Amino acid sequence: MIAKVIVDVPSRQTDRPFDYEVPSSMEEWIEVGSRVGVPFGSRVLQGFVTRLTDEADIDRRRLKPLSELLDPVPPLLPDLIELAKWLSEKYCCSWTTALQAMIPTALKGKAERLVGIQDDQAAVLALPPELAEWIGTSGKFVKLETLLSKYPEHARAVKAALRDGVLAERTSIRDRLAIRKVLTVFVPEDESAAREALAKLPARAAKQREVLGFMLEHGGPLPLQELIAATGSSAPSVRSLAEKGLLDLREVEQRRDPYADRAFERTEPLPLTEGQREVYARIARAIGAGEPQTMLLHGVTGSGKTEVYLQSIQYCLERGKQAIVLVPEISLTPQMVERFKGRFGDAVAVLHSRLSSGERYDEWRKIRDRQVQVAIGARSAIFAPFERIGLIIIDEEHESSYKQEESPKYHARDVAVRRAKQHGAAVVLGSATPSLETYAAASRPAPASEQSREPALLPMPDRVGGRPMPPVTVVDMREELKDGNRSMFSRLLHRSLAERLERGEQSVLLLNRRGYSTFVMCRSCGYTATCPHCDISLTYHQKSRALRCHYCGHAEQAPAACPSCQSEHIRYFGTGTQRVEEELAKLFPGIRVIRMDVDTTTEKNAHEKLLKQFGDRKADVLLGTQMVAKGLDFPYVTLVGVIAADTSLNLPDFRAAERTFQLLTQVAGRAGRHHLPGEVVVQTYAPEHYAIVTAKKHDYASFVAEELRHRGAMGYPPYCRLILVTMSHEQLPLLSTVSERFSAGLRELAEHEGVLLPLGSGFGRAMEVLGPVASPIARMKDRYRFQCVIKYRGNLDASALVRKALEPFADGPPQRQVQFSVDVDPQVIL
Ligand SMILES: Nc1ncnc2c1ncn2[C@@H]1O[C@H](COP(=O)(O)OP(=O)(O)OP(=O)(O)O)[C@@H](O)[C@H]1O
Ligand SMILES: [Zn+2]
Numbered sequence: 001m002i003a004k005v006i007v008d009v010p011s012r013q014t015d016r017p018f019d020y021e022v023p024s025s026m027e028e029w030i031e032v033g034s035r036v037g038v039p040f041g042s043r044v045l046q047g048f049v050t051r052l053t054d055e056a057d058i059d060r061r062r063l064k065p066l067s068e069l070l071d072p073v074p075p076l077l078p079d080l081i082e083l084a085k086w087l088s089e090k091y092c093c094s095w096t097t098a099l100q101a102m103i104p105t106a107l108k109g110k111a112e113r114l115v116g117i118q119d120d121q122a123a124v125l126a127l128p129p130e131l132a133e134w135i136g137t138s139g140k141f142v143k144l145e146t147l148l149s150k151y152p153e154h155a156r157a158v159k160a161a162l163r164d165g166v167l168a169e170r171t172s173i174r175d176r177l178a179i180r181k182v183l184t185v186f187v188p189e190d191e192s193a194a195r196e197a198l199a200k201l202p203a204r205a206a207k208q209r210e211v212l213g214f215m216l217e218h219g220g221p222l223p224l225q226e227l228i229a230a231t232g233s234s235a236p237s238v239r240s241l242a243e244k245g246l247l248d249l250r251e252v253e254q255r256r257d258p259y260a261d262r263a264f265e266r267t268e269p270l271p272l273t274e275g276q277r278e279v280y281a282r283i284a285r286a287i288g289a290g291e292p293q294t295m296l297l298h299g300v301t302g303s304g305k306t307e308v309y310l311q312s313i314q315y316c317l318e319r320g321k322q323a324i325v326l327v328p329e330i331s332l333t334p335q336m337v338e339r340f341k342g343r344f345g346d347a348v349a350v351l352h353s354r355l356s357s358g359e360r361y362d363e364w365r366k367i368r369d370r371q372v373q374v375a376i377g378a379r380s381a382i383f384a385p386f387e388r389i390g391l392i393i394i395d396e397e398h399e400s401s402y403k404q405e406e407s408p409k410y411h412a413r414d415v416a417v418r419r420a421k422q423h424g425a426a427v428v429l430g431s432a433t434p435s436l437e438t439y440a441a442a443s444r445p446a447p448a449s450e451q452s453r454e455p456a457l458l459p460m461p462d463r464v465g466g467r468p469m470p471p472v473t474v475v476d477m478r479e480e481l482k483d484g485n486r487s488m489f490s491r492l493l494h495r496s497l498a499e500r501l502e503r504g505e506q507s508v509l510l511l512n513r514r515g516y517s518t519f520v521m522c523r524s525c526g527y528t529a530t531c532p533h534c535d536i537s538l539t540y541h542q543k544s545r546a547l548r549c550h551y552c553g554h555a556e557q558a559p560a561a562c563p564s565c566q567s568e569h570i571r572y573f574g575t576g577t578q579r580v581e582e583e584l585a586k587l588f589p590g591i592r593v594i595r596m597d598v599d600t601t602t603e604k605n606a607h608e609k610l611l612k613q614f615g616d617r618k619a620d621v622l623l624g625t626q627m628v629a630k631g632l633d634f635p636y637v638t639l640v641g642v643i644a645a646d647t648s649l650n651l652p653d654f655r656a657a658e659r660t661f662q663l664l665t666q667v668a669g670r671a672g673r674h675h676l677p678g679e680v681v682v683q684t685y686a687p688e689h690y691a692i693v694t695a696k697k698h699d700y701a702s703f704v705a706e707e708l709r710h711r712g713a714m715g716y717p718p719y720c721r722l723i724l725v726t727m728s729h730e731q732l733p734l735l736s737t738v739s740e741r742f743s744a745g746l747r748e749l750a751e752h753e754g755v756l757l758p759l760g761s762g763f764g765r766a767m768e769v770l771g772p773v774a775s776p777i778a779r780m781k782d783r784y785r786f787q788c789v790i791k792y793r794g795n796l797d798a799s800a801l802v803r804k805a806l807e808p809f810a811d812g813p814p815q816r817q818v819q820f821s822v823d824v825d826p827q828v829i830l
Contacts, residue, residue: 001027002056003066005047006095007040012810015094018047019056021065029069033076035107037068037173044111044171046070048099050081070173073368075103077385079422086418090799092806092822093408101408102383106361109173115158116141118168126166128154141170180256180358183224185238186248187215194246207237212246224249255366256359259350264341269311273465275299276308279458283312286426287319287390294417296397296442297430299460300698301669302467305430308460309393310343312428313374317347321390321425322373326412328399328630329353329378334608335615335633340376351377351384354604379404379412382419389423392416396630397429397438398662400827409823413438429455432669432700433662436711439704440718463673470640470671470678472664472696476687477644478526481569488583493641493681500639501588501620505676507639508632509584509623510667511577511597511647521650524567526685528650529559537650539776549652553773580623580643596624629667635674640667645684645692652776653828654716657691661703664695715759715791717825723790723798724826726775728783729818738809738818739772739786746790746805755796765794767801776829783819789829799824 004017020038022030030036034049044067056063076099084098091098100108116135117123123132131154135142148155161167188194195216201209211233215222222230224238242249272280279297286293299305313323327336329352340348349363349372366372368385375384379402382392394402394413402412413429420427429438442457463469475490485491500507521528529538531549538547540558548555562570577597584593594610601607607627614622615634622628622637648660664682672678684692694703712719727742729735750756750767757766768791775785792798806820 001030002053002063003030003034003036003049004051004053005036005038005066006050006099007038007045007047008096008100009040009045010094010097010100012094012806015088015096017050019058019063021060021063022052023065026066026069029072030066031074032078033074033081035070035075035103035109036066037070037109037111037171038066039064044173046109046111046173048076048081048096049074050085050095068172070109071107075107075368075385077387079419080383080385083383083415083419083422087408087410087415089803090414091408091410091824092799092803098408101380101404101410102385104361104364105357111171112174113144114141114170114172115144115147115162115167116170118165122164122166123161126157126161126164128157131157135167141172144169180254180362181251182254184221184250184252185215185224185227185242186221186250187219188245188248191216197244197246207231207233208241211237212241215247221252223252223254255362256356257362258355258359259337259341262341264338264345266345267339267342269314269343270307272307272311273304273462275460275462276304279460280308280311282456282458283308283391283426283428284315287312287316287321290390290424292417292421292424292427294420294427294429294455295458296434296438296455297428297458297460298434298439298442298700299430299432300463300469301432301666302463302673303432303460304464305395305460306339309395309428309430310339312391312393313344316390317344317373319390321388322375322384322386323391323393324381324384324386324389324416325374325376325393325395326379326381326402326416327376327395328401334612337376340374344374347372348374348376349384351375351381353378354607356604382412382415389419389425391426391428392420393428393430395430397431398433398435398658400659403825403827407821409826411825414825427455433665436658436704436707437718440708467672467674468677469698470668470680472668472680472682472698474687474692474696475681475683477683477685478524481523487587488580488643489587490681490683493683494587496639496679496681497584497588497621497641501591505638506614506617506619506634506636507621507641508628508637508667508670509580509621509641509643510628510663511580511623511625511643521571521646521685522562522565522567523569523571523685525562525565527562527564527570528646529556529563531652537652537656539652548776577623577625584621584623591621592619593621593623594619596622596627601627626663629663629670632670633673634670636676637670638672638676638678640671640678640680642667642680642682642684645682646686649686649689649691654711654714655827657689657707657710661691661695661700661707664692665698665700668695668698720759720791720793721798722826722829723792723802724823724829725788725790725802726785726821726823727772727787727818728785728821730783732784735784735786735818736772739788742805742809742820743769743772743788745808746788746801749801749805753796753801755792755794759791759793763794765792765796767792767796767798787829 001022003020003022005020006017007014030049032049032051036047036049037044038047080102084095084102087098088095120137131151162169198212211231214231227238228234241247283295297305316323337350349366351360351363367375375381394416397413404410416427438455442455444454473492475492480490497507529547531538531554533554538549540547545558546555547558559570561568577595581593581595584591594614596610613619617636642664645660645664648663649656668680671680686692690706727735727739747756747769755765755767759766759768769788771788772786775787778785790798802822809818
């Protein structure tokens, strides 16, 4: 039998399966998806089996055998191996990079050197006795590194023994984080014998008597450490009992359960509202059909999407299938976990990056070992190794955190659709503010015949219980300044906060600040500097005092006075949460503020603790960045304030308006979700901007209509798709030449395909290659950076063209190699 193996070397030259002979001892166990150790050059590396066959691509006599099979149960399944292949093609990365993204860190094994005694007789003569004893008899292997650190004085003897063949060496893959095992004490099978022995133990063995007595009383298995702590005894006493056969001492695997000490109150399905019932019926029908189908659940904040998810999952489980729920990392709050654990109890595994890698591994194994049927987690949970997926839910589908920033730069939404296709599963994309891409696709008229590939639109336009959406007041901060208020709080927000404090209600304050770039704005008239060619804010570069466009490279001198009103109050922006906190303390002495931003949430569980405190009403104000905008459901929050809505409006990003609208809508949705009515105050310098006007009215449809006009005029998604290729090298002239050659080569390929056409010229297949131009961050880590932006439309495989255009650059001496980084469907073109 021959195994085709993808070896973990992420380079373009080795990005294909290699053939290995499967030793007969492994034949019964090996499967597609198995993790193996293989000899590769002079090393042993980890790899995954992608196929088992009887035909080798090379001469059978030249085949090397697999060195080892690493797990009793393959960590990956055939569908995931195939999905990884698809990922590598779509996102232009190596197959192994895609595979590595699917397994927990704990399984990213590294080779280590082991030594063992070859010949007992020879060893007695050649090795120092304590060394020989520690290694043990022949057939046993120990870590060379450990051996040398334990007996540094025998390093020479070890070397000689290896040379003379007294010690044998071998390489083995070792997991970064093994399964945790704990020494555990058991009462032996023959309990009566132990009882008899207890009576006969001499008085001087008082400790042993106590330990044995305790165990016979206790009955069950007990970790050794706990037994020692409970009886005040020591390990030797327990060991000597074990040696006499009166107790059993064995290593037992222990699962790390991050939620072990938490009890979740069991919840029952709620009777659905009419709106929920209709949507639920559609989803259930899709699950029942067992055919891939994508649906967009467009439900306003507080419309009860979560209850629809829960009941849909239940339907899925009743059909013997499994469900994956993706939520944005930062909204994976205890509240969210509670809702799912509360409904499905132990059937749920939770995967997110705040778990230790051991906990993560154990949660992941619950999925692989079929102990759970529901996985809830951030982006990478889309790779949960379930075998029969019936439903995939992506909550807050518009969130940019579903796109991975490192290679493989995948979007979980697109991976979900692909995976659903493999399993015949339903995909539910849920949001109060769907991304323009998804919404446009769902609103497109479906072709009457064949099953539509576009998502079906399921609207839920009303809040549960007919609660009203909170009224939003927009405050023009230019007017505040004119009236002499230089504070960051408008008079209205100040007054509203004071009222909440008086009534003992709570407020959420959002400081909308994404990224680090600053932008220029006039505090008198609200003017911001934008690019004449791109309709996008210019970024202020402090060093050169220049304003630049990150899309087309346009640059101009930073003005000293406002070009629009000649005021000198022109500033580049950036306010910190810390400053807001100080200001609050000054204005409202004694106010209790919880600040939630990157600084206060680095510690493990910090995020959860802060939210719990707020939920327990131990603070008056929750102040933070985007983190405070999502998924929170606190009954005493009656005021939401947005300090400066413009900060995200002016970022050099074609999605700036969309992100701002989404953020305002999400955060506004935190107010008045229960019996107390809510109110929202939005401070801005651009009250007439359509993102703010429509957010004020909770009017998603009008926002989309306006935003689509802009996107169409500028040639941005959803009217086309983007691929960003960034190239970098230490030497500018070389980088310049290579990037020109790359873009010319790509244009040639597109020309050959007949797709090199201006996008504005019709509706068919078309592709434009813009650049190369210097990247917005023109030098990073001492490397110069150039980029090409590829815009394309229609069903053309642009990734394939990019991969082909990259081929000529795959080899060459390392110092001359230009690094290419490909980002398909980039979130930000920075
Ligand atoms: N059928 C129902 N009957 C009674 N209460 C319900 C029902 N469905 C949901 N609720 C309650 O309504 C509130 C809002 O629901 P939920 O949090 O699911 O909204 P959502 O649509 O997810 O909102 P957001 O997008 O703002 O997170 C919750 O407190 C929930 O318990
Ligand atoms: Zn520009």
